[in-house]
Amino acid sequence: MFPWLSVLIALPAVGAFGVTLLPKGADELAKRFALAVSTLVAVLTVVMAFQFKTGGARFQFTESYWWIKAFGVHWAVGADGVALVLILLSVILVPLVVLASWNDAERSGGASENPPKRSVKIYFALILALEAMMIGVFASTDVFMFYVFFEAMLIPVYFIIGSYGGPQRSYAAVKFLLYSLAGGLLMLVAVIWLYPLSARPVAAGGLGHPSFLFSELTHLQIEPTTAKWLFMGFFIAFAIKAPLVPFHTWLPDAAGQAPAGAAVLIVGVLDKVGTYGMLRFCLELFPGAARWATPLVLTLSVIGIVYGAILAIGQVDLKRLIAYTSISHFGFITLGIFAMTSQAQAGATLYMVNHGFSTGALFIVAGFMISRRGSARIDAYGGVQKVAPLLAGTFLIAGLSGLSLPGLSSFVSEFLVLVGTFSRYRVPAVIATVGMILAAIYILWMYQRTMNGPTAPAVSAMKDLSRREVVAVVPIIAIIVALGFFPKPILDVINPSVKQTLSRVHQVDPKPTVADQLIKTGARP
């Protein structure tokens, strides 16, 4: 079998290395090269995705080789429906980000007094390196390998924010790093703890040999107290990454200071590693502990939904506003994961994808605006629609998807999360639905302040989208609309994986209440 996933990880990694070898000053070449590599990766992934059999084995395209035999570590990759759609999200966004941030590396830095020297080619090399790690993290079926990618992703992101970000980039980069490292260390302890547990003899609940393979670890018998500790180790790392309130304050700084293209990848993809990790590892490796922690996580999720939305309303900076809306949306995702019904989890998974696209589009268009106006402050704009209708139109569609307008992709996922949550936990679902009203306020108020009203003098000469920019943003808009009306194909891919997860945590969907009564009264439904 063709080693699809290893190739997909290697290709951008080699590409990143290749970009660094280009001669100094060959910036244009570096950009084109990065675009070519990332497009190739996207095309290959799509080809691979078409060979995914929805009725087939859970993990497909699997490979497994010894990596560090002494520790029982494998290079093991494979993709189930959840991983597949997240890999697709990543590889589709990267070429569009490259295209959207074509001129950002030269221009970035904002109003810093002492702009450091920035290498254009390094920026694109970092993006490609990040792509390799993103694919790797979703494709890993070995927990240790997952951890390595999980931590390694910090490096390119740290340098992108720290070198190419806005005026407060250093502060934002260090904050991002400290948060992530703190979480990563907790997870590391948990990962290492798995080693002795798996090495125990089978009779003692172990595997008889050390292993980090996901497929083997699910057979571990872990005593409840230990499982709770391990769960917390993984969960806090993921909650910081996602981020879940109260671990969220790094995100507005990171997204606000990062160049817009990198913000797309940080908020659109990297944060999904957190929610993906919860769904995959927290639930399936420690099902009992996950059920134990459910009330807490649901509470934090609902707080996040409302609190993030209220904070978004109060923001004065475009990118920070979008970051806070994401905190609200991540609340929906974690709510869906821990509600543990098939609708809620499938909705949460689809939400990860849809949020990546719609927030990606918002950041990209916001980036276009900021690069023209030189400011991310909302009050620096006004009446942009009059001078740049196309830009305003794409911003509006992305925004409407952000407020989950039916007919656009986010609606399906948000609705599924709510339906799935409501069937088991009524009150959290109803409070979460309030987020819908707040979303209308933060999106439309932002749109009104930037796009409507009389044209501000400072933006009166603003150009509409260039051809390159149209190409960067139109595919995302098309996906948002298509998934809004035809969510079935992608949900069909996600459903079987979710079913597995649910059976691991021993949860079945609640029955419709009327069906119960029909059974009780003996009537046929």
Next chain:
Amino acid sequence: MKAEGIQAASWLLIALPLAGAAILLLGGRRTDKWGHLLGAAMPLGSFAVGLAAFFQMLGYSGNARIRHLHIYDYFVVGNFKVDMGLLIDPLSISFVLLITGVGSLIHIYSIGYMAHDPDRRRFFAYLNLFVAAMLLLVLADNYLGLYIGWEGVGLASYLLIGFWQYKPTAAVAAKKAFVVNRVGDFGLSVAILLMFATFGTVQFAGVYGGIGHASQGTVTAIGLLLLLGACGKSAQLPLQSWLLDAMEGPTPVSALIHAATMVTAGVYLIVRSNPIFNLSPDARLAVTVVGAATLLAGAIIGCAKDDIKKALAGSTMSQIGYMMLAAGLGKVGYVFAIAHLIAHGFFKAGMFLGAGSVMHAMKEDVNMRKYGALRTVMYITFGTFFLGYLAIIGFPGLSGFFTKDGIIETAFNKGGTSGAVLGTCAVLGAGITAFYMSRLMFMTFFGEKRWDDDVHPHESPLVMTIPLMLLAIGSVFAGGFLVLGGFADFLAPVVGAQEHKFHWVSVPGTVTLLLMFAGVALAWMQYGARPVPREAPRGSFLTVFARRDLYGDALNESLLMRPGQWATRLAVYFDTKGVDGLVNGLAAGVGGSSGRLRRVQTGFVRSYALSMFLGAALVVGALFLVRI
């Protein structure tokens, strides 16, 4: 039963205007030249399909008139399956004909009305989008599809209220309409969640099939949540405040969306959900209370407005209040609700378009105090407006007489205290309606000229007046045609069969008639017999109360907006000083002072980061050594 023949092509109803919107939006300026023609042709095409489907339906009898058309599977997750399908039945086809019929006339009118607007193409694109979404709303065979249409019309309404978005007032009004509607949507959403949790489906057939097995509390909860949704879309108390501001949109929009069709979606929702409301007297009572309160509130607001469009908007609120009241009365009430809805669609659309014609003549001035004597220069506009006026006040023999009196009679027939109270509200409302409509009539078309010096009014072109004439014909005859022509039997497959006979003479009818004449007379004394001042007098306490929309906005502002703003500020402060400060403080403890963290130099950060990684690696190694 499955749809056959032309009904099997009912998807075209939605597809045509949707295609129109897509072509006009994606085609950009290239379609400027002919965009309005395409835009007007699409609803006409849908109207033709709708008519054909309607006549095919007449060929069937009884329950065979209810037909399904499966379009595609929206999604399947676990035991949750949503089939996107269309339901072609007497109720939906009535709406289809109203939406596409009146909609087509308004599109044609807009060709003339928007002729000088540089963005006319975009206007038609949005109008087409609206028609497509509205048709989905009324044709969907499940609550999720209905919800998609429901939000689609909300989007179209948002885009069209804010069509002249460079005016800050228009932009604010558009946002307000969307946000207030979202409050209603919250109700509709939770209703749908509750339906799935209860019945395991959101298809109409499944929900209505299982409703008899659900507990009384659940049924009432669903009913009240649906009512909240209906209040948002149909501008009923307490979610009425957006409609008056929505008049910022171009006048054809006010006619189509904010009078004839979209704002009546709440009434559709309740009548469509009649199996739910039939089982919950409490929910029905709530519907009637909302309807009765709004019909009075809207009428009172209509009395005090000098802006012709806002006066008509108050009237729309009030008339929809009548429809809601009727829908809450159940059984015969459903029939009168829809009959009044259709009749109102004709006369109110006609009057809004008439107001647009007047505004065109008066250089877009909307202040009726600067009108007067326009009957002498705008014969067609005046004539058609006058017929609409007679229809709305319930002049014997015209539309409103049949449908509104039917509602009043049904309210009294409910019996008991509630019947008497509701009926009295409805009768009083009829009197006030006669007053404010006559006031509008006299101020606009009668009396002496109060025009600005540079205004030279003239009749509008035929492309605008022909739709006015056609709508006037509907205003005259629609009500009688429906009520006397067996509309109750036509709707019977959807809302159940009922015995009903229209009484030409009845006690409530006579009282209503007397009050109507009193209202006209009072208006004549104040605005016909006496000159109308060009500046609005200060007015009594009651006038000010009505002018300020019964302090609805003030209430919203003090109860919701201000506290909301404070909560937002508090949250932002808490997040930056509290949560973030705490974390930064912790970080300061680890990595030096937080001040240093902020001022840290790039080079230093790099080495700092690298050392962190090295540290992490060391920890990893150490842990391994210990374990192994």
